[in-house]
Amino acid sequence: MPVFEVKTAQRNYSAVVERGILRRVREYIPERAGKLFIVTTRDVWELHGTALEQHLSGAEYKTLFFPGGEANKRLSEMENLADGMLAGGADRSSVVIGFGGGIVTDLAGFAAATFMRGVRVLQIPTTLLAQVDAAVGGKTGVNLAQGKNLIGSFHQPLAVLIDPELLATLPPREYRAGLFEVIKCGIIRDRALFNLLDSCSETLLSFDPGLVLDSIAAAVRIKAEVVSADEREGDLRRILNFGHTVGHAIEAETAYVRFLHGEAVAWGMLAATKLAELLHLLPDADAFAIRRCICRYGPLPPAADLDPARLVARLGSDKKTVQGSVHFVLPTAIGCVRIISGVERELIHQAISLALRP
Ligand SMILES: NC(=O)c1ccc[n+]([C@@H]2O[C@H](COP(=O)([O-])OP(=O)(O)OC[C@H]3O[C@@H](n4cnc5c(N)ncnc54)[C@H](O)[C@@H]3O)[C@@H](O)[C@H]2O)c1
Ligand SMILES: [Zn+2]
Known part of the structure; x- marks a missing residue:
């Protein structure tokens, strides 16, 4: 099981590359965490939501759906998420879980960075791009009409759980x-x-499983090294x-x-x-x-x-x-x-x- 440590001023954390890591998600949620807020899209939830839910047993959580797509990676959707969190009883002990592609991990990360001036986030990327890039390194943000990712912040996650099995359904x-x-x-x-x-x-x-895992691990190692040296x-x-x-x-x-x-x-x-x-x-x-x-x-x-x-x-x-x-x-x-x-x-x-x- 390759585990790569990301060391930043904000936080040190692990990016874990493992087939089936989703089954061990509970290990990465702090013991005294408050309610969990899973930010995801309907398509990802239909494909993999049950698997995540099964392994969250015992934890209190609420699922917040985001419509997906670059055009929706906007501040207005962050406001919707924040509203959903408040309505679901979120407080500063809550943990956001970003469960989706890079658009979801960017948006969920930024929502976590700003909700009540910052709550913790656990990233579970479900696209290859998000697994090797977007979800590792703490960059979060949304788009403006004038351009991509023009508003954002650095908000390092509790951990990044990278499960290559999730990619089996990727187009x-x-x-x-x-x-x-x-x-x-x-x-x-x-x-x-x-x-x-x-x-x-x-x-x-x-999609040879061994080679997929090795390639992801090599890329995540590089991203973790580079971010650790230069956040x-x-x-x-x-x-x-x-x-x-x-x-x-x-x-x-x-x-x-x-x-x-x-x-x-x-x-x-x-x-x-x-x-x-x-x-x-x-x-x-x-x-x-x-x-x-x-x-x-x-x-x-x-x-x-x-x-x-x-x-x-x-x-x-x-x-x-x-x-x-x-x-x-x-x-x-x-x-x-x-x-x-x-x-x-x-x-x-x-x-x-x-x-x-x-
Ligand atoms: N923060 C960073 O450092 C960083 C780095 C690179 C890219 N990004 C951002 O990442 C975003 C792009 O991410 P992306 O390429 O993952 O796109 P995406 O999030 O739109 O995902 C692509 C599509 O795949 C679907 N999907 C996700 N997981 C799936 C699965 N397991 N099976 C089937 N379908 C699935 C999604 O719902 C979506 O329709 C951009 O907004 C970019 O700015 C951020
Ligand atoms: Zn890129």
């Missing part, structure tokens, strides 16, 4: 999109993980944004409906890889291997019709932009990245054009 496209975040982890910090993903794509895509996104945590600079621009340009997050990140990784090549930072063989590996987990929804100039224009408005300067996380070898700023817009344009029109 294959969601599963593949999550795998791109795992590939990202390999490229930024773990060549062995990358090689595994590159050589075993068929087995992983066929608030200084230079180290920024490496997790590999592929996200252009990826976010692509998501925004297509109004968040055409690409799943992981798919946009895959295009973003291809653009960043091309940029690294144009800057002579990355050996040809590594650039080739990155493209080959991403391709093995495709096909991606096409992006050739997107206008590179519009994507470049969007880079400046990303939340990650610091004082107008766009930072790129660029690979210098598989397993190693550097943060580069001040890249000429012309070159960025060229990299995006070449990457999106293979």
Whole structure:
């Protein structure tokens, strides 16, 4: 059972990767916890609610349904959750359980961060993306009309329970999109993980339980290490944004409906890889291997019709932009990245054009 410790100023906690960990959920609820508030969506609850309920036996809990979807990850839904909690008798000893994909864990985490100035949250992510990324690390938040995740806070959970069995019901496209975040982890910090993903794509895509668990564990280890060294996104945590600079621009340009997050990140990784090549930072063989590996987990929804100039224009408005300067996380070898700023817009344009029109 791989357990990874996340050590932050706010709290130290475990991210546990284990098949069937859901059955041990009670062990992660503090003894003197007040009422539990499970934040989830109807689809996840229909599929996995009974399993969670069975193992909460004896605990007092209330289920709060959130409609799901990026368009609903908004302050108004937080207010609904807070109303639901108050109506259900919540107080400062209550514990929120985020039980769903990244949208649910972000929203439930932020609701917990702010309800009565902060109650505890236990995260049980049910998508691959949330298991390897969103639910680990304490970033929580909601969207504004102007952009994603513009309001939020750091609120570290009691624990993150990562049960790969929950992924059996995930639509294959969601599963593949999550795998791109795992590939990202390999490229930024773990060549062995990358090689595994590159050589075993068929087995992983066929949902081999052992390989799924090992891949999730490797990605969670990296996220836990990076967050422990740098909770608030200084230079180290920024490496997790590999592929996200252009990826976010692509998501925004297509109004968040055409690409799943992981798919946009895959295009973003291809653009960043091309940029690294144009800057002579990355050996040809590594650039080739990155493209080959991403391709093995495709096909991606096409992006050739997107206008590179519009994507470049969007880079400046990303939340990650610091004082107008766009930072790129660029690979210098598989397993190693550097943060580069001040890249000429012309070159960025060229990299995006070449990457999106293979
Ligand atoms: N906080 C962070 O550090 C962080 C990091 C990355 C992403 N995020 C956020 O995560 C969100 C995206 O998360 P996501 O990709 O998980 O999307 P999502 O939460 O919308 O889940 C995708 C879909 O799968 C369904 N689903 C969830 N679990 C399922 C299961 N086990 N079986 C079948 N269907 C299931 C959901 O109801 C939803 O329809 C974005 O809002 C993004 O901003 C946050
Ligand atoms: Zn991401």
